[in-house]
Every structure is written in C-alpha cells, then in structure tokens.
Amino acid sequence: MVSASSAEPAYLPSSVQGAVKILVTGPFGVGKTTLVGALSEIDPLRTEETMTSVGEGVDDVTGRPHKATTTVALDFGRITLSSRLALYLFGTPGQQRFWPLWEDLSRGALGAIALVDSRRLEESFDVLGLLEEQRIPFAVAVNVFPDTPAYPEAELRTALDLLPGVPILTCDVRDEDAAHRLLIDFVDHLRVGALELS
Amino acid sequence: MSRGPVRPYVITGGRSLAGRDALEFESLLRTVPGVAVDPMVVNREQLAVLEMCRELLSVAEVAAHLGLPISVLKVLVDDLWELGAIQVLPPARPAERAPLALIEEVLVGLRQLR
Numbered sequence: 497m498v499s500a501s502s503a504e505p506a507y508l509p510s511s512v513q514g515a516v517k518i519l520v521t522g523p524f525g526v527g528k529t530t531l532v533g534a535l536s537e538i539d540p541l542r543t544e545e546t547m548t549s550v551g552e553g554v555d556d557v558t559g560r561p562h563k564a565t566t567t568v569a570l571d572f573g574r575i576t577l578s579s580r581l582a583l584y585l586f587g588t589p590g591q592q593r594f595w596p597l598w599e600d601l602s603r604g605a606l607g608a609i610a611l612v613d614s615r616r617l618e619e620s621f622d623v624l625g626l627l628e629e630q631r632i633p634f635a636v637a638v639n640v641f642p643d644t645p646a647y648p649e650a651e652l653r654t655a656l657d658l659l660p661g662v663p664i665l666t667c668d669v670r671d672e673d674a675a676h677r678l679l680i681d682f683v684d685h686l687r688v689g690a691l692e693l694s
Numbered sequence: 695m696s697r698g699p700v701r702p703y704v705i706t707g708g709r710s711l712a713g714r715d716a717l718e719f720e721s722l723l724r725t726v727p728g729v730a731v732d733p734m735v736v737n738r739e740q741l742a743v744l745e746m747c748r749e750l751l752s753v754a755e756v757a758a759h760l761g762l763p764i765s766v767l768k769v770l771v772d773d774l775w776e777l778g779a780i781q782v783l784p785p786a787r788p789a790e791r792a793p794l795a796l797i798e799e800v801l802v803g804l805r806q807l808r
Contacts, residue, residue, distance in 0.1 A: 508752075509750070510749060514786030515721075515783075516720065517719065541755060543754060543764055545765060572758075575804070577804065581786060583800060601719065679804060683801045686792070687794065687801055
C-alpha cells in the first residue's frame with residue numbers, strides 16, 4: 497500500500513481556470529513512470545484504484561477463480577502551462593486486465609503517448625489495439641534503452657501494424673530535455689490532427 | 695489517517711460509486727473560502743478534503759495526498775459540492791473532441807517552459 501503523503505501539497509496558482517490531461521501508456525516496465533517524472537513539475541504522485549473484474553479469459557494464468565480484485569497504481573504528474581491552464585500526465589497501465597479503468601481515464605484526454613520497448617514489441621500490441629478501438633489520438637514513442645536495436649521506422653511500423661497517421665517518435669525518457677521535446681512533438685501532432693478535422 | 699482501513703463503501707456512506715460523471719480525475723477543487731460546515735453532516739475524510747483544498751488542487755492530487763482511491767474521493771467531493779462547501783472547476787476540454795484553440799494553448803505553454 498502507498499501511504500498518504502505527509503508533505504504539503506504543491507498547489508496550483510489560484511488564477512488557473514481548468515486542466516487538461518494526456519495519458520502515458522504502455523506495458524509494464526516500459527518507462528511510463530520515468531517519463532511522467534521527467535516531465536512533471538511536482539514530485540510524481542500515486543493513487544491506487546481497486547478494480548473488480550469478472551469473467552472468462554481474464555487473468556487465466558493465475559489460476560484464480562473467476563472474480564478477481566486487482567489494484568492498479570496510477571502515477572501522475574503535473575505541468576502548469578500558463579496562468580490559466582494546467583496539464584496532468586497520467587501513467588496508465590496498458591495490460592488488458594486494466595481496461596475497466598480506461599473509460600474513466602480516457603474521458604476528456606487530449607491523447608495518449610504509447611511508450612514502446614523495441615526489444616519487446618509484442619507487449620505493446622494490446623494497448624495499441626485499445627487506443628485504436630477507443631479512437632484516442634496517439635503517437636508511438638520508442639523508449640531508447642542502452643541496448644535498444646535501431647530498427648528502421650518502416651520496419652517498426654509494419655511490426656506494430658500502425659496506421660499511416662500515427663507518428664513514431666523516439667526518446668530516452670530519463671532525459672528531461674528529450675522528454676520535453678517528445679511531449680511538444682506529440683502535442684504538435686495533436687494540433688495537426690485537430691487542424692485537419694476543423 | 696489515524697484510524698484503520700475501512701472498506702470504501704463505509705467511507706462513502708454506502709452509496710454507489712457508479713454514474714458520477716461530473717467529476718473527472720483532472721477536475722480542480724477549491725474549498726469555498728470561509729465556508730462553515732456542520733461537522734454532523736460531513737465525515738472525517740471530507741473534513742480532510744476541505745482542509746487540503748484551501749488552495750487549488752486536482753481530484754487526482756487530493757486523492758493521492760489523502761491516500762484514497764480516486765473513485766472514493768469523487769463521492770466524498772460530490773457531497774461537499776452539493777453542500778456548497780467546495781468549488782469545482784471542470785476540465786478545460788469541453789467537448790467530445792478537443793478544440794484546436796485548446797491544443798494550441800497547450801503547445802504554447804509547453805514551448806515557453808524551456
């Protein structure tokens with residue numbers, strides 16, 4: 497369990513009138529929390545949500561009965577964008593068993609950054625399918641680990657079966673400047689998408 | 695929190711957590727200045743929410759600081775909202791689709807950070 501934080505909360509400026517959110521998603525261990533931490537102006541925070549999932553096909557490998565309670569840890573951070581607007585970044589688990597939480601998380605999100613580890617592409621198939629199904633604007637961001645092989649973009653695109661409009665970005669998420677550029681590139685992609693629709 | 699763990703429905707007075715769409719993770723909260731709340735109508739967690747929200751914080755942040763699931767916090771805040779004790783600023787994204795102007799505002803903000 498996570499204990500309640502005893503530190504004084506870092507309050508927003510009183511002039512802020514509203515907030516937006518962007519999801520950072522991907523498989524376990526891909527670097528979601530690291531990216532949120534690199535971008536956030538506050539120490540990243542964590543909440544735990546309890547989900548009850550019923551049924552066939554969910555969590556078969558555990559051999560548990562058909563009803564299971566799962567605790568999901570959500571790590572998130574914040575950026576104050578201006579005197580009137582704040583941005584929240586939610587690290588969102590991409591595994592299928594956490595999908596019940598997605599409805600709440602994705603409602604109103606500007607979009608999602610899907611972090612991918614190119615050494616374990618198959619672990620991202622689930623979450624990419626979900627993003628496509630829910631029509632959430634998203635970009636793929638390949639997290640560059642020290643031993644990450646440099647795949648040509650076309651090869652990655654084919655392996656991930658991405659639609660042409662989905663950009664593939666690259667980032668070492670531990671690097672704050674690189675993470676910041678990634679976020680700007682992603683929001684610029686959202687802008688182009690909104691421009692085409694308007 | 696000083697008392698031991700209780701199941702979420704105890705904290706929320708047994709009410710359902712479903713169907714409360716008005717509050718989102720990124721909704722912003724601020725206790726109405728100078729509000730006087732009858733301690734008989736709010737519980738300990740709600741008093742903690744009012745204390746914490748003397749300045750502006752999101753639903754998610756308040757939940758994290760108080761060690762409560764967001765779903766539970768939403769129900770607590772809903773009551774405080776009904777009582778007129780807390781001010782709720784809805785998410786900046788109003789519609790199904792984010793308006794171009796809002797995305798541009800985010801972009802301008804991010805570019806000014808560095």
